[in-house]
Amino acid sequence: MALSAHRWRNTAAAVAAAGLLVLGQRVPDAAAAEQPRIDLRVLVVDNGDSPVRAIAAQLKSTGIPYTTVDLTDANRPTITEAFLSDTVNGRPRAKFQGVVLPNETPFGAGSAEQGALESYERTYGIPQVDAYTWAHPGVGLDYTSEGGWAGTLDGRAAAVTDAGRAGYFGYLDGAFTFEDNDGAVQESYGYVARPRTGFTSYVDLPVPAGSGRGSLIGEYRHDGRRELVVTFAYNEHQQQFRVLARGIVEWLTQGVHLGQSRNYFAVHVDDILAPDSRWDTERNCTPGDFDCVGGDGEGTTPIRMTAEDAVHAAQWQREHGFTLDMVYNAGSGEAWKSEHGGTDPLTDQLLADKAEYRWINHTYTHPFLGCVQDTSTVPWSCAENADGSTRYMSRSDIAAQIRNNHNWGVTKGLPLDRTELVTGEHSGLRTLPQQPDDNPGLAGALADNGVKWIASDNSREPRQRSVGAALTVPRHPMNVYYNVGTEEEMVDEYNWIYTSEADGGSGVCETNPAATCLADPLDPATGYDSHIVPQEARTALGHVVSGDPRPHYAHQSNLAEDRTLYPVLEQVLADYQALFADNTPVQNLAQRAIGTELQRRAAWQSALANGSVTAYRVGDTVTVTAPSGTQIPVTAPEGTTRQLFIGTTAFGTPYAGERSGWTTPELLQTALKLNLPS
Structure with missing residues (x-):
């Protein structure tokens, strides 16, 4: 029996002798007309706690429609049979395919x-997630005093059980560690x-100061109902939730839902091809920059890759199965060549490996x-015309x-997509506070060149927006500085930014409410590997496992x-790779594909917000209607097919053990x- 079919049969509640209707299971042909319609929408009962909010955030980012009942709102709707179901x-009709509660009995x-609510779940076989509760027999667990434990989980190693891997947590390799960012x-x-009869653990860990293993996430079947019981607290940003969120949602929806979720990097x-200026460790600034007092950069050795660095880049890609996007400035490379005897081994090597x-x-x-x-002033300002208007680079010069x-790239045979563009420093786009609007000539220059996807800085503009006929593709800046070539230079600049004045730093961390000062300056010899690399890797991985496609x-x-980026x-x-199974590979997309993904997500969220999407399941058939031309995201089990006007075809592509x-x-x-x- 295929795994997907095994899931379907084992996630449906037992059918009572009276013939109660059950989600995910056929009824006899004679009773086919009695099969219920199950709307593909989730009910979220929110008491304001972070676990419920975390699951709601996962539903939204996946693209799953949900209805929220706010327990803190005196005017909230009352949960009744009519609120939960009716006939069409x-x-x-069951109006919700799954229910998220703050605990097992919030009412x-x-x-x-x-x-x-419990009657509704029994009648239609609707699963329920208890977002966070304590261990007790009412949720199928022994009290922690009976061979269990309660306490801080920071830094503890947990694992997905065999039952979890055979079910909706099978996209994980098995083991993960709870974050411990601050001791x-x-x-x-x-x-x-410890589980009791009727409870199947999906995620567990060794009982601290005890023996055996105890559950953290598991399914409790009782009284014709199913609950996914979570017994640890979390929020939407913590890594342990991010890696488990997919499994929680797939269990909640039984693997059939609107929306899709993949991991991108x-x-x-x-x-x-261009050189970058170098940080001055004595003056704590970058010579050549207008705000670096006491030097114009003359005599400072710029940082530029060598041919050997290019060879290493291509080899690194092959070894890691990962493709880098080379964002190039041909004119800067030609200027370098003319200043260095008419030769440029770096460009030659990169062109030799251009297809990689x-x-x-x-x-x-x-x-x-x-x-x-x-x-002439720090910070800089926009120059003005005689009439007081802002002076901009012209459309023709940008074009x-x-x-x-x-x-230049075409003549060199580069595999280019002319619709993609990254401007220097994301310039041309609005730059606050000096330039609150886009350069008026930018949109026209983009159109002149067929540009449809222009990069923006996610730290300034996290939302995709229009620039004329083009759309932005927000990018996450990495905290590996452009103006350093060595690890020691990186640590020096990092210390200047993140240490107090008393410790020899700039003190910016003391005046910026969004920043945090280091307790002590990093060691120049070891600080990069011991602090900066794990810190930046954790941040980037957080974006990856949250399904954020932004580059x-x-x-x-x-x-x-020192090739500081590779570590x-x-x-x-x-x-x-240590967290996820082989069936859940990281998606390494081009800028155009990333922009398209963001565009589709925005259109889908708009369609959901407008109430213009209808989706439901009757037996083994899913029907979805949406505004004409709207791309519809769907996730379903392996073996799902699309119904054509005549015949069928396979649906979607495989990811994380399902198709989407x-x-x-x-x-x-x-x-x-x-x-x-x-």
Whole structure:
């Protein structure tokens, strides 16, 4: 029996002799008309605690519609049979495919609302997640005093059980560790307890100061109902929740739902072919920058990759099965060549390996494409015309920078997509506080060159937006600085930013409420590997496991000299591979594909918010209607097929043990129809 079919049969509640209708299981043909309609929507009962909010965040990011009942709202709807179910064209309808509760009895044991909810779950076979509760017999667990334990879970190693791997947590390799980012702060509290009859543990850990293993997540079957019982506290940002969130949601929806979730990691390397300025460890600034007092950069050795660095980059990619996006400035490379005897071994080597990378236009010479900068003051300001208006780089000059760089790449045979662009410093786009609006000539210059996807800085503009006919692709800046070539330089600049004035730093961390000062300066010899690499890798991995497709970016200087970027990337990839099974590979997408993913997500969220999506299941058939042209994301078990006007075809692509994808109704169809494996 296939795993997907095994799941379906083992997740349905027992059918009572009276013939109660059950989600995920066929009824006899004679009673086919009695099969209920199960709407693909989740009910979230919210008491304001972080575990419920975390699951709701996962539902939203996945693209699963849900209805929230706020227990703190005096005007909230009452949970009744009519609220939960009704009939549509004579067919019984369950309005929710799953229920998320803050605990097992948020309305009070024996209350009318609790009774209505439990009756609904029994009648339609609807699963319930108890977002966070304590260990006790009411949820199928022994008290912690009976061979269990309760306390802080920070730094403890947990594992997915055999039952979990055989079910909806099978996308994990098995083991993971609870975060412990600050030894002085309790980050996770939980109850580790022994299961009773009817309870199947999916995630457990060794009982601290005891023997055997105790459950942290498991399924409790009782009274014709099923509950997923979670006995540790969490929030949406903690890594342990992020890696388990998929399994919680797939169990809740029994693997059939709107939306999809995949893990993404892409890295742009800016300034390829151009040199980068070097941090001055004596003056604590970057010579050549207008705010670096006492030097214009003359005599300072810039940082630029060598041919050997290029050889290493290609070899590293092959060894790690990961493709970098080379964001290049051809004009800067040509200038370097002319200043160095007409030869450039770096460019020659990169071109020899050109097919191994993705390439993105970064403009010809990396100028600032926004307003003309007046650097006579710190910070700089926008220069003004005689009439007081802002002076901008012209549309024609911007267009020439884009066109010339693209044309150079075409003559060199680079595998380019002309619709993609990264401007130097994300310039041309609004830059607060000096330039609150885009350069008025930018949108036209993009259109002149067929650019549809322009990179933006996620730390400034996390939302995708329009620039004329183009859309932004926000990028995560990596905390591996552009102006350092060695680990020691990196630590020096890091200490300047993140230590107090008393410790020799700038003191910015003391005046910026969003920053935190280091307790002590990092050791120049060891601080990069011991502190910066794990810190930056943890941040990047957090983006990856949260399903965020936005690319990260660093600079060519980080592939030169000490090659500071590789340890971070290697840590991210190694940690990911240790967490996830082979059926859940990281998705390494091009900028255009990332932009398309963000665009589809925004359109889908808009359709859900407008109430213009209808989705339900009757037996083994799923039907979805959405506004014409809307790409519909769906996740379903292996073996699911799409119903064509004539015949069927396989649905989606495999990921994490299921199939998912963006799709639309077939020609001559007004709704998307999927056939689930029986």
